[in-house]
Amino acid sequence: MSRLFSMVLVGIGGYYAYKNRFRLVNIILGSPMIRRMVVSSLMNVPYVRNLMTKTVFSGRPAF
Incomplete structure (x- = not known):
């Protein structure tokens, strides 16, 4: 019973x-x-x- 209660609490915590x-x-x-x-x-x-380096130093404008 205690194990089931712990699993339910972990599930609810994971959801939130x-x-x-x-x-x-x-x-x-x-x-x-x-x-x-x-x-x-x-x-x-x-x-x-x-x-990241390709994105930052691509030479193309951002927009």
């Missing part, structure tokens, strides 16, 4: 986390130190780094 995912990301990335850690760790992934 998914529903408010953008608000949660904004809260988490609102801290400059955490934002710096996330960006630096993402830039260590070669695919993401290549994609």
Whole structure:
């Protein structure tokens, strides 16, 4: 019974986390130190780094 109750609570928590995912990301990335850690760790992934550098330094206007 306790295990079922825990699973239901995790499901409800997951639903609300998914529903408010953008608000949660904004809260988490609102801290400059955490934002710096996330960006630096993402830039260590070669695919993401290549994609970002192509986008930033493409030479085409943004709009």
